[in-house]
Amino acid sequence: MWALATRLGLRSWLGWRRGFTSKADPQGSGRVTAEVIEHLERLALVDFGSQEAVARLEKAIAFADRLRAVDTDGVEPMESVLEDRCLYLRSDSVVEGNCAEELLQNAHQVVEEYFVAPPGNISLPKQDEQEPFSDN
Amino acid sequence: MLGRTLREVSAALKQGQITPTELCQKCLSLIKKTKFLNAYITVSEEVALKQAEESEKRYKKGRSLGDLDGIPIAVKDNFSTSGIETTCASNMLKGYVPPYNATVVQKLLDQGAVLMGKTNLDEFAMGSGSTDGAFGPVKNPWSYSKQYREKRKQKPHGEKEDSDWLITGGSSGGSAAAVAAFTCFAALGSDTGGSTRNPAAHCGVVGFKPSYGLVSRHGLIPLVNSMDVPGILTRCVDDAAIVLGMLAGHDPKDSTTIQDPVKPFTLPTLTDVSKLCIGIPKEYLAPELSGEVRSFWSKAANLFESEGAKVIEVSLPHTSYSIVCYHVLCTSEVASNMARFDGLEYVLGDKEEEPLRTVSQNVNIGQKCHRCDINVSTEAMYAATRREGFNDVVRGRILAGNFFLLKENYENYFIKAQKVRRLIANDFVKVFNSGVDVLLTPTTLRGAAPYLEFIKEDNRTRSAEDDIFTQAVNMAGLPAVSVPVALSNLGLPIGLQFIGRAFCDQQLLKIAKWFEKQVQFPVIQLQELMDDGSSISEIEKLASVSLKH
Numbered sequence: 001m002w003a004l005a006t007r008l009g010l011r012s013w014l015g016w017r018r019g020f021t022s023k024a025d026p027q028g029s030g031r032v033t034a035e036v037i038e039h040l041e042r043l044a045l046v047d048f049g050s051q052e053a054v055a056r057l058e059k060a061i062a063f064a065d066r067l068r069a070v071d072t073d074g075v076e077p078m079e080s081v082l083e084d085r086c087l088y089l090r091s092d093s094v095v096e097g098n099c100a101e102e103l104l105q106n107a108h109q110v111v112e113e114y115f116v117a118p119p120g121n122i123s124l125p126k127q128d129e130q131e132p133f134s135d136n
Numbered sequence: 137m138l139g140r141t142l143r144e145v146s147a148a149l150k151q152g153q154i155t156p157t158e159l160c161q162k163c164l165s166l167i168k169k170t171k172f173l174n175a176y177i178t179v180s181e182e183v184a185l186k187q188a189e190e191s192e193k194r195y196k197k198g199r200s201l202g203d204l205d206g207i208p209i210a211v212k213d214n215f216s217t218s219g220i221e222t223t224c225a226s227n228m229l230k231g232y233v234p235p236y237n238a239t240v241v242q243k244l245l246d247q248g249a250v251l252m253g254k255t256n257l258d259e260f261a262m263g264s265g266s267t268d269g270a271f272g273p274v275k276n277p278w279s280y281s282k283q284y285r286e287k288r289k290q291k292p293h294g295e296k297e298d299s300d301w302l303i304t305g306g307s308s309g310g311s312a313a314a315v316a317a318f319t320c321f322a323a324l325g326s327d328t329g330g331s332t333r334n335p336a337a338h339c340g341v342v343g344f345k346p347s348y349g350l351v352s353r354h355g356l357i358p359l360v361n362s363m364d365v366p367g368i369l370t371r372c373v374d375d376a377a378i379v380l381g382m383l384a385g386h387d388p389k390d391s392t393t394i395q396d397p398v399k400p401f402t403l404p405t406l407t408d409v410s411k412l413c414i415g416i417p418k419e420y421l422a423p424e425l426s427g428e429v430r431s432f433w434s435k436a437a438n439l440f441e442s443e444g445a446k447v448i449e450v451s452l453p454h455t456s457y458s459i460v461c462y463h464v465l466c467t468s469e470v471a472s473n474m475a476r477f478d479g480l481e482y483v484l485g486d487k488e489e490e491p492l493r494t495v496s497q498n499v500n501i502g503q504k505c506h507r508c509d510i511n512v513s514t515e516a517m518y519a520a521t522r523r524e525g526f527n528d529v530v531r532g533r534i535l536a537g538n539f540f541l542l543k544e545n546y547e548n549y550f551i552k553a554q555k556v557r558r559l560i561a562n563d564f565v566k567v568f569n570s571g572v573d574v575l576l577t578p579t580t581l582r583g584a585a586p587y588l589e590f591i592k593e594d595n596r597t598r599s600a601e602d603d604i605f606t607q608a609v610n611m612a613g614l615p616a617v618s619v620p621v622a623l624s625n626l627g628l629p630i631g632l633q634f635i636g637r638a639f640c641d642q643q644l645l646k647i648a649k650w651f652e653k654q655v656q657f658p659v660i661q662l663q664e665l666m667d668d669g670s671s672i673s674e675i676e677k678l679a680s681v682s683l684k685h
Contacts, residue, residue: 036539044471044538045478045518046531053532060467060536060596066460067552070559077554078561080362080392081613081638082349088391102235106482115480122513 032057042124138162138318139659142375145321146203149195156195156206160188160250163208167252167319173275175313177213178221179253184208187250194248203378205248210314210323213254214261215241215366216355220251224357225269226259228525232482238355239387240324240366247382252320255310259527260474261326261359263595264334264602266309267587268529274309276302276339276584277317282661283627302584302628305338305602307331308367312339315369316660322379325367328359329462329599330579330606332367333618337579337631340620340660342652344368344376347639348613349394351380352387360469361392363610373619373649377403380641394639401642406650410444415572419455420605426582428624433578436621436632439654440576450572452563457556458608459600464540464553465611471537474530478514479521529595561612568637574647575635577605579618583628605633615641617648620657629657 032054041047048054100113109116137145137154148154167179191206200206211217214224216234223229237245245251258268267273278284279301288300304313308325312335315323325332327345336343344367351366358364366383370376381400387393416437421430441447476482526534540549567575580602590598609616615638618631634651636644 032539039542040535040538041519043542044534045515046522046526046534047519048535049523049528049531053528053535056532056594056596057535057539060463060532061539063460063596063600064464064536064540064549064553067457067464067549067556070454070457070552070556072552072555072559075555075558077551078558079554081561081611082392082394085349085394088386088388088393088395090388099235103481105235106232107480117480117514118512118517120514122515124513124515124519 030058031061138166141372142207142321142370142378143203146205146207149206150200152195156188156191156250157185159206160184160208160252163252163319166317167314170277170317170319173277173313173317174272175255175274175310175317175319176210176253177223177225177256177269177271177310180217180220180251181253183220184250184252187245187248191248191250201246201248202382203247204244204382207249207322208252208320209244209249210252210255210311210320211241211244212257212261212308212311212323212325214257214326214357214359215254215324216357217241217251217254220254222254222357223270224260225257225271226525226527226530227270228477228479228522229482230270234355236355238366239352239389240383241355243383244324244379249322252314255308255314255323257310258307258529258595260357260470260530261307261328261331262470262529262533262599263306264330264599265303265587265590266306266335267303267591268527268595270527273587274304274306274313275587276304276309277313277662278302278338278340278584278628278660280662281627283623283658285627287625287627299588300586303338303587303590305335305580305584307335308343308369309335309339311369312336312341312343315339315341315371317662321370322375323369325369326356326359326364327367327610328364328607329466329603329610332369333579333606333616333631333633334602336369336618337620337633338584338629340629340631340657342370342373342376342620342648343579343618343631344370344373344380344645345609345616346380346384346641347615348610349392350384350398350615350639350641352383352385352390352393354387354389358469358473360466360610361473362465362469363613365610373617373645373652374403376617377401377642377645377649380645384641396639403642403645403649406646408444409440409647409650412440412445412573412647413571414440414445414447415450415567415575416447417452417455417567417575417577418449419452420577422581422604424581424601424604425578429578429580429582429630432621432630433576433632436576436651436655439651448572450567450570450575452560452567452608454556454559454563455608458560458611459604461553461556461560462603462607462611463596463600464549465557467533467537468540468550468553469537470530470533471535471541474526474534477522477525478518479525480514480517532596557611560608564608564612564614564635573637574644577633577635579605579631579633581605583624583626583630609635612638614638615644617644619648619652619655621655623658 215238311323311325316339333343385398
């Protein structure tokens with residue numbers, strides 16, 4: 001029913017996580033432990049997918065660590081280059097809208113004027129909660 | 137006709153030397169001939185012809201809308217275009233048809249411009265080669281130029297492989313290639329870390345990055361909200377100025393656009409540079425900089441000096457940290473921006489496609505395993521969609537970004553990077569306050585690399601290398617422009633970059649225009665593509681083989 005379902009998708013993703021062994025990358029920072037991986041995958045809802053991706057993250061972190069060499073005492077973080085200007089606020093009046101039909105065009109499944117999604121209060125299974133699959 | 141500047145063609149249209157429909161058809165025909173470049177993801181033929189027809193009616197009545205009326209343009213595929221598929225070169229948005237036009241697109245259409253199509257890019261504008269998109273890499277038209285081929289001493293026929301083709305640079309490679317190959321007179325790109333200037337340098341065209349806040353980002357699918365700007369690619373500086381005049385200005389739909397009034401302007405011609413002060417940042421003399429680019433940079437500085445300008449060495453002390461700072465801020469903002477792609481509101485995949493078998497169908501009939509059924513929860517659905525929809529580069533950046541934004545890392549990475557950003561921006565402020573009008577730097581380390589060389593390193597490494605001269609500008613929100621200077625020993629374009637003060641875009645372009653006139657960059661010789669139909673098929677055959685890599 002749900003055309004977004006994947007052939008390998010979720011199953012191989014969860015399976016990969018189970019099979020993952022933490023390896024220290026000589027170039028990396030050793031910060032990407034199995035817990036971090038699980039945590040990031042859950043937060044980002046994007047899977048690493050391979051050992052390579054973990055190694056890449058290790059390298060990215062090691063690269064970012066170079067910032068420690070910069071002395072930022074007394075320096076305020078900069079959020080926007082336009083920080084010295086006043087943000088534009090328009091008046092609170094409705095000037096456009098009523099385009100529900102147009103916006104729903106791109107939805108996969110629609111009921112009346114609602115996007116249809118599976119239930120939202122179920123988290124992804126934890127690594128140790130996965131059931132073994134039967135292969136056919 | 138297609139080799140002319142925007143201004144020249146506009147005059148020709150007004151004088152009736154050519155009609156908008158004829159011009160449109162010429163460009164469409166050339167797009168077909170140059171299909172092997174893979175510069176376009178979508179060619180909006182019907183839309184273009186209709187727009188050309190309407191433009192023609194206006195010209196007949198003597199009521200043209202302005203300099204852009206009837207002019208073929210192309211738009212990078214990360215700008216929303218109403219009724220025309222907008223994919224960001226990603227599987228995630230394949231089939232997505234926006235219900236609205238990005239403000240910059242709307243402004244161009246309101247001026248009567250004719251939209252040829254949406255150009256190819258790196259997926260979600262992440263990359264410096266235009267090689268990592270879902271629709272394949274873009275080929276640099278200079279790979280097929282007489283200038284390059286002659287230097288390589290290749291035989292025009294009997295070439296078995298087209299394996300030595302060059303990248304366009306990125307991420308707006310499709311737009312740069314489209315302009316360089318004469319299929320349009322101007323193209324929109326986007327610039328977050330150099331994505332307009334880098335391919336401009338590699339493709340021998342002008343790549344302009346406006347000041348942050350000058351041009352609306354509404355409708356530009358965001359990468360890094362605090363650094364993105366729409367970029368303009370054209371064959372000469374004057375054309376870029378014409379387009380900027382149409383696009384700049386406050387947009388109520390983008391609260392990061394400044395409210396200062398902006399009027400369309402005609403770029404004045406600078407004749408006397410003796411009152412200018414040109415700054416040469418010494419930290420930009422990177423060890424990896426190729427000897428050739430260094431020599432062109434030096435010659436350019438000497439040129440200004442010989443014409444009376446003051447040329448001084450300046451310092452931007454935090455330059456070596458800017459790429460790291462960019463890496464942290466970019467991945468963090470990306471992690472946030474990509475969160476909207478959950479497969480719910482912007483459908484993943486072709487709706488007419490046969491539904492892929494659900495995971496639960498893979499197990500024995502009658503033994504339905506609920507935990508692996510993605511219909512179970514939104515999280516499961518989002519996770520599966522995002523795995524299918526994003527390529528490795530995008531996923532890598534999302535994960536890195538999420539790492540830097542974790543509670544335990546936020547202060548040490550994200551906030552730290554924001555502090556370093558201030559130091560970098562302040563470096564520029566100090567230099568400009570000391571009386572410097574523009575900075576002159578290289579745009580890239582060297583000329584365009586062959587694709588097979590380029591892909592030997594991963595996306596992040598390449599981006600870190602290639603963005604070195606361009607991305608500090610995005611951190612400070614300054615205007616910058618890459619101007620093609622000369623051909624390298626291999627016959628490939630080299631560009632140099634001018635960086636201006638914030639919101640002094642006009643002055644920056646004025647200086648760039650003067651410089652462009654002095655260097656007289658050669659026109660690309662793609663004769664076989666323009667005139668002779670017979671040798672096109674040779675190139676096409678060769679090129680189509682290598683696209684399957």
